[in-house]
Amino acid sequence: MNNILSIFKREFMGYFTTPIAYVFIVIFVFLNGIFAFYLGDFFNRGQADMAAFFAFHPWLYLFLIPALAMRLWAEERREATIELLFTLPITMGQAVLGKFLAAWAFTGIALVLTFPMWGTVNYLGDPDNGVILAGYIGSLLMAGAFLAIGSCISALTRNQVIAFIISAVVGLAFVLSGFPLVLDFFSGWAPEILVQAIGSFSFLSHFDAISKGVIDLRDMVYFTSLIAFWLFANVVIIEFKKAE
């Protein structure tokens, strides 16, 4: 536990000693604004909720989170500090978890910094803040899933660009698998159960439910087990490839 905390602290502070934190947060908040106000027709929908805001999060995370996650292990490998890290008395699991939690906490902060949006909605109308809170929770969970994927893939290479691209593609697969276009493609010939399975793996369907205020245990379990799975894969990959 102490080790996880030490690594968490080091990583988390690390975001703020480089421009990464500021660039990421500014772009995140800015794009959220753009998407919600212009593309999502935030004002003209005549509804006091943040559905338009959350609807874009899967697409935003699709490229912003891989950008954050790509350095997690690739940099450690390229700078050879991985040799330092894994000759300290810690386990792979502690290192993976500490790094992941730091990155997740950081996205959490970026998410919290979108509060002016929430303020605006509350100023203009009378939204259901419970639904909005659910939306934030769902968004954070989904960000965690994107991060776990990115962290795992970052462990495969010392090249951050490759890590970014592969993470984005894998993330895209997880988002798109719930898209009508993709499902239609399969439903033409594949058995119904397979189509459902593919759809059920989608970030979109699980996230939609939560962001509409329906906190279903299954959706929570979906995201947490996805995170657990990718982090476990991350540990295995690091274990085998740390010295390469």
Next chain:
Amino acid sequence: MDTLVSVNNLHKHFGAIKAVDDVSFRVNQGEVLGFLGPNGAGKTTTMRIITGFMAPDAGSVTLGGDDIVDAPVAAKRRVGYLPEGAPLYSDMTPAGFLDFVAGIRNLRGKEKNRRITDTIEKTNIQSVLGQPIETLSKGFKRRVGLAQAILHDPEILILDEPTDGLDPNQKHEVRTLIRGMATEKAIILSTHILEEVDSVCSRAIVISAGRLVGDGTPTELRARSRWHNAVTLSVRVDNGKEVQATLSNLPGVQSADLVSQKDGLARLVLYSTHGQSISTTVNQVVRERNWAVDELYVEQGRLDDVFRAMTSKLL
């Protein structure tokens, strides 16, 4: 003395390259073991296996009773390691970095402060504590790496080329530091600087193409030199050839080289058979013949000679 490091029949290959080929050795408390070998001999690979960064293909490593594969965390607690090239988190400051390592090393409160202060003083990094590591000079980086390794006062220290890239003064300081810690620890250090073996190591092993080819105290290793107990002699004669002929026939003299002959001064080197002492015999003959001797001294043998002989025959 306790055996703190025990390396047993290590094997490691990368594709077709046998990086480590059946290497075994032990290091006791109080010993400073020099780890020598040409580039690519397998020193770094061996150290990475000992410190648990790489898994061996076969063989085992025990660090003070803990097996590095079966009990990695317990074994790693006992070790301080300076990896090759001293990699560091370049966006941190030395102060922040040492604080991080202290946390992982389970140092808390007063003890932590005491260890950090002590280490900073020992490695002389006071002046750069608040500066990002990426902006430090090579020498300071190396010393921050060293600080990280000795922070928790480990019983085992493994240093991969600790003085590489340091200026002569800093080299001297680091060697003094290592010597100062020697009695209570088991230390392994790799180096390409053979004087370092004489100045800090109580024992040295030589590895070549992954195989252990030598193990002994610096004196023992030197005794393997062709130069060991050779006699260098300068005599005031015009015909050095005659001296050479006389001396090369002496018992115990393997061969005599006439190195130079000019201005009535002949310089010879007499190699001894199996490194036995020949100086008394040579002296006697010199006196009998009434040669005017300018200099006569006994060679100890040179480590670099031994090193070259040991590591080239396998190539």
